[in-house]
Amino acid sequence: xxxxxxxxxxxxxxxxxxxxxxxxxxxxxxxxxxxxxxxxxxxxxxxxxxxxxxxxxxxxxxxxxxxxxxxxxxxxxxxxxxxxxxxxxxxxxxxxxxxxxxxxxxxxxxxxxxxxxxxxxxxxxxxxxxxxxxxxxxxxxxxxxxxxx
Amino acid sequence: xxxxxxxxxxxxxxxxxxxxxxxxxxxxxxxxxxxxxxxxxxxxxxxxxxxxxxxxxxxxxxxxxxxxxxxxxxxxxxxxx
Numbered sequence: 001x002x003x004x005x006x007x008x009x010x011x012x013x014x015x016x017x018x019x020x021x022x023x024x025x026x027x028x029x030x031x032x033x034x035x036x037x038x039x040x041x042x043x044x045x046x047x048x049x050x051x052x053x054x055x056x057x058x059x060x061x062x063x064x065x066x067x068x069x070x071x072x073x074x075x076x077x078x079x080x081x082x083x084x085x086x087x088x089x090x091x092x093x094x095x096x097x098x099x100x101x102x103x104x105x106x107x108x109x110x111x112x113x114x115x116x117x118x119x120x121x122x123x124x125x126x127x128x129x130x131x132x133x134x135x136x137x138x139x140x141x142x143x144x145x146x147x148x149x
Numbered sequence: 150x151x152x153x154x155x156x157x158x159x160x161x162x163x164x165x166x167x168x169x170x171x172x173x174x175x176x177x178x179x180x181x182x183x184x185x186x187x188x189x190x191x192x193x194x195x196x197x198x199x200x201x202x203x204x205x206x207x208x209x210x211x212x213x214x215x216x217x218x219x220x221x222x223x224x225x226x227x228x229x230x
Contacts, residue, residue, distance in 0.1 A: 038226060089221040130171055141184070
């Protein structure tokens with residue numbers, strides 16, 4: 001992973017903030033991380049959440065913890081890279097929620113007066129990182145037709 | 150045909166934060182779809198707001214939804230009607 005040390009610190013810092021948020025699973029900034037499964041059946045949805053809710057929280061938490069731990073890693077095993085990918089995306093989802101991103105066409109606002117400018121920069125930084133990781137990992141995917149169906 | 154025989158569908162919904170390249174990758178990785186198929190599904194999500202990404206029994210649909218949620222996609226399930 002070719003990241004400068006300051007980028008690695010930044011990544012670890014962002015992931016750590018998400019990790020702290022996850023300590024309170026009900027924080028509104030996390031809502032994007034816990035979508036409903038059933039939208040038309042509140043009983044089924046309640047049942048699903050009881051069954052799977054904790055597992056999803058654990059999964060997200062483990063992911064960002066891994067990202068914090070491995071932010072300084074020079075090389076990643078495939079399993080670690082997948083965890084990185086998920087955790088970076090989770091972090092970006094939280095950041096996007098915080099920034100109120102509702103429109104896909106919203107690009108980074110290079111407005112020096114915007115107090116959220118550092119967050120927009122981070123949002124864009126994570127997009128670039130995600131894209132790079134996806135490209136690197138796409139090579140290990142089967143691309144020769146629907147092999148599993 | 151009993152109610153339980155009706156399959157469930159898993160739907161991925163468009164959202165303004167997830168990258169198209171990431172959504173495509175997740176669909177390939179989780180369902181073993183070819184790059185072409187995953188890209189088509191991703192474009193359907195992007196242009197039509199949603200796409201069915203898998204079908205099956207309830208338990209399988211719940212598992213698929215869970216795995217999609219783990220990857221940060223907005224996925225729900227409903228009966229295939």
